Amino acid sequence: EIFADIDSPIALAFVQRYPTPESALRLGSKRMATFCAQHGYSGRRSIDELLGRLQHAASISPGPLEIDAKGKLVTGLAQTLARVVEQIRLLTSRIEHAVQASDDGQIIMSFPRAGRVCAAQILAELGTVRERFDSVERLAAEAGVTPVTYASGKSRTVAFRWACNHRLRRAITCLADNSRHASAWAAHVYETAKARGCDHPHAIRILARAWLRVIWRAWQDRxxxxPHRHAGAIPHLASTEG
Incomplete structure (x- = not known):
């Protein structure tokens, strides 16, 4: 693996230009540097490191016919993947523009570090029928950021909520994780949870549950x-957000 992601433009260009190990191993520092410059490579690895990874990659010794056949197969697969990646890019762009143009999209994107893609994922799961989530508790349970409590007699057990809308949980926790880098209040909630012994995923769910109180209120009120208007949803929100 030379570049980080096989579906990145530079990785697809590389395997199309050098579809076989033999063709790739003929690369020297100058040609690799030229290739990287042509494709705007801005990764953290140096040219020598890229070449080192290439030279130490696992290899086999097939015959010339197999090399030719597999080279053509790799080229075809790379071209197909490139077309799929381009279609994903176009669809993502359309989704982003649609979210940005919608009133609900503007509401979700007003939260710290809530990008258009994240907002689209959240809105897709929330829908437009606000009566469906008549309380923040119901929304939090749907999003899987509140634990489940089991009670029997005098015993009481709190456990992770497995049954939930997993797409909504991923979107809400993604927003929460991003927000702590832009919101002093979110960072405080996260760090407080960590200080109590919570691991990262648990701390993020706690933060997501806190954010949902504000998201639900803003969404219901349209x-x-x-932070000042919604300070009532969560204590200390206005003071930490300035």
Whole structure:
């Protein structure tokens, strides 16, 4: 694996230009540097490191006919993947523009570090029928960021909520994780949870549950996020967000 992601433009260009180990191993520092410059490579690995990874990659010794056949197969697969990646890019762009143009999209994107893709994922799961989530507790349970409590007699057990909308949980926790880098209040909630012994995923779910109180209120009221307006949803929100 030379480049980080096989579906990145530079990785697809590389395997199309050098579809066989033999063709790739003929690369020297100058040609690799030229190739990287042509494709705007801005990765952290140096040219020598890229070549080193290439030279130490696992290899086999097939015959010339097999090399030719597999080279053509790799080229075809790379071309197909490139077309799929381009279609994904176009669809993502359309989704982003649609979210940005919608009123609900503006509400979700008003939260710290809530990008258009994340907002689209959240809105797709929330839908437009606000009565479906008549309380923040119901929304939090749907999103899987509240634990499940089992009670029997005098015993009481709290466990991770497995049964939930997993797509919504991924989207909400992604927003929460991003927000702690832009919101002092979110960072405080996260660090407090970590200090209590929670691991990263648990701390993020705690933060997501806290954010959902504000998201639910803003969504129900059809207004963008404002730390002062929504301070009532969560204590200390306005003071930490300035």
């Amino acid at each position: 207004v963008p996020y404002d």
